[in-house]
Amino acid sequence: MKYFKCGNCQAPYKIDEAIIKKVQVAVNCPKCGVKNIIRFGPFLVVQSKDKIQQFPLKMGKNTLGRKTESSGADFQLEDEHVSRNHLELVLEETDNKLFVTLEDKGSLNGTFNKNKLRLKPSQKYPFKKDDFVIVGLSKITLKIN
Ligand SMILES: [Zn+2]
Incomplete structure (x- = not known):
């Protein structure tokens, strides 16, 4: 069994690993009923005012x-506070470990990082599992199941 948290109400629930052969599964939260799409690679959770989106990340840029x-x-985010070319995430694998830089x-x-410090342009920020940054009106979290 693997444990996950609902993106809406934060209730934890478990998923039988036998079904985790797909890249993603859709599960309705047993508590609030919201459908959660769960991906099994590194992905970004983008939490905006009225919705939560998940974007799978690929190796490289x-x-x-x-x-x-x-x-x-x-x-692509529908947010006027986000620049056309706002940020870049690079995924690299070294010694079977995944490194993500933002x-x-x-x-x-x-x-802005979680300490509300603005990242300098071109600064290579090590983006770790469950870490987040703020971009425009959205919170962007790195998830690795
Ligand atoms: Zn829920």
């Missing part, structure tokens, strides 16, 4: 920016 018609960002690409409104 992953970009995040504001949603526009011409945006080429891998992850870099602000010179965004207008910045990227």
Whole structure:
């Protein structure tokens, strides 16, 4: 059994590992009933005012920016406080360990760590499991199941 937390009410619940052969499963929270999509790789949980989104991360470079018609960002947020090319996450594997670094690409409104410190542009910030940053009106957490 593996334990997870509902993204809505934070209630813990367990999942039979036999079904964790897929990249993701959808489970309705036994407490509040909200459908949680659970992914089994590294992914970002983007918590905005009215919704929670989950984005799977790929090895190498992953970009995040504001949603526009011409945006080429891998992850697009509908938030005017987010720059078109806001930040970049790089996933690398060394000695079977996964390392994730986060870099602000010179965004207008910045990227803030959990201590509310603004990351310097081009600073390579080590982004660890369950760590989060604030971008615009969203909280972005790194999840690795
Ligand atoms: Zn719930």
